[in-house]
Amino acid sequence: MPFSGFDILIPVLVVLVLFLIFAGIKTVPQGYNYTVERFGRYTKTLSPGLNIIVPFIDRVGAKMNMMEQVLDVPTQEVITRDNAIVAVDGVAFYQVLSAAQAAYQVSGLENAILNLTMTNIRSVMGSMDLDELLSNRDAINDRLLRIVDEAAQPWGIKMTRVEIKDINPPANLVESMARQMMAERNKRAQILEAEGLKQAQVLEAEGRREAAFRDAEARERAAEAEARATQVVSEAIAKGDVQAINYFVAQKYTEAMAKIGSATNSKVVLMPLEASSLIGSLGGIGAIAKEVFGEDGQPVRPRHSTARTPSVTPDQPA
Template sequence: MGFSGFDIAIVVLVFLVIILLFKGIKTVPQGYNYTVERFGRYTKSLTPGLNIINPIFERVGAKMNMMEQVLDVPTQEIITRDNAIVAVDGVAFYQVLNAAQAAYQVAGLENAILNLTMTNIRTVMGSMDLDELLSNRDAINERLLRVVDEAAHPWGIKITRVEIKDINPPANLIESMGRQMMAERNKRAQILDAEGLKQSQILEAEGRKEAAFRDAEARERSAEAEARATQVVSEAIAKGDVQALNYFVALKYTEALTRIGSATNSKVVLMPMEASSLIGTLGGIGEIAREVFRSEGTAGAARQTARPPVVRPGEN
């Protein structure tokens, strides 16, 4: 039994329908978005999962990666504000937020981001001194991120991070910076030494001042005591007490002999003729002391005798 022309047409039609169905079913992997074009014009975006399009009038345009991506910024030479030439490289992170804008607003997305980042690195770092570049890397990264993200916003992407990896000044400049750092450290060390010497001298002067003050105070008190003793002896002499005068003279004589005997260069001490009078004076002082103690003992016994008897309980 042969097939008619109608049967062949049905088979061909079914076969075409199956092919169209396979072509119209689109599976989008996770992390990607596909753009759909109808007669070359963007119509919609396909999200991850199973999607169906009209394969006769529509086709997949761009397959955009929606995950965060990293872009390596190559090394370039930059002239700083103080005319120092440094080699700088970096890295940029970006993420596509709008697949249609990233696909149709700019041609060559990665190349556009790369050139935009390099240009802004030259602009930002060229307006700073070398010392600022080496010490304010965080501020540079923050400024670059703000500028580049604002410029790339119409492309439907988000610049998440811009990092400067290396800043390499020339070898002769590095050597000059090393000498400058060494000179600065030596300067600080000399300043610290001078401050320490200054403090030491101040403390030493304060110690001498305190010692001199205390010596003067001691001499003043000794002079006051000497004047007081002389006044007491003078008053005793005025009252006719010759023994006080003898005591004062004997005391001074004894102190003078003590200083003579304690001298390191004196081996033999020659006693003057007045030594006998000194001994007599000392004996007189001893007699005076015994009389004083004897009189005090007699007065104490008299007081003890004159004291009334103590009556204990139970005694008549």
């Protein structure tokens, strides 16, 4: 049976419709956005999933990766404010927020971000001294992130992190820094040692002052006790108690003899006094003790008597 032209046209139309349908269906993977251009002009952005465009009129422009990406910053030399040359490298993390801006606002997105980061690394680190670079790396990272992120906003880019990986000064500069650090530590050690010696001397002086104060206080109390004892003896003599003066003289005599006998530089002691004088003084002490405590060793009450007891002095033999 011969086929007519209508019979041929129907399959051709079916195939053409199917081809148009498949040509207009676009599948966008997760993590990507596609831009759509109609006659070369941007019209819309295709999100992940199944999308339909007008075949032969619309076409896919740029396929933008919307995931966070990392960009390695190569090593470059930076001259610091104090004219030190250091080698610096880093790493930058960025994410595309607007596919249309990233595709049509800048040509060569990664190259633009790389050059922007390298330029700002030289600007930021070149305005600082070497000591600041080595000790304030976190501050440098924060400052770089703020500057680069602000510059990349028109491109639809969000800079998430900018990190300095390595800062390598020249070998001779590292050696000089090591000597400087050693000298600084020696200086601190000498200062601490001097402060410790000063503190020890202050404490020692305070200790001597406290000891002198206590010695003076002890001598003052001894003098007061001596004065009090002399006053008591004087009052006893004034009342007619002659035994008190015998006791006082015997006590002084005994102390003097003890000092003479305990001298280390005296092997032979010549005594111009009679030995009986000391015995007589001791007898006076015994008489005082009997008068105060009695014959049986019990204290007795004082008796008022007008009779004067003959005294025994150290100058008369007992």
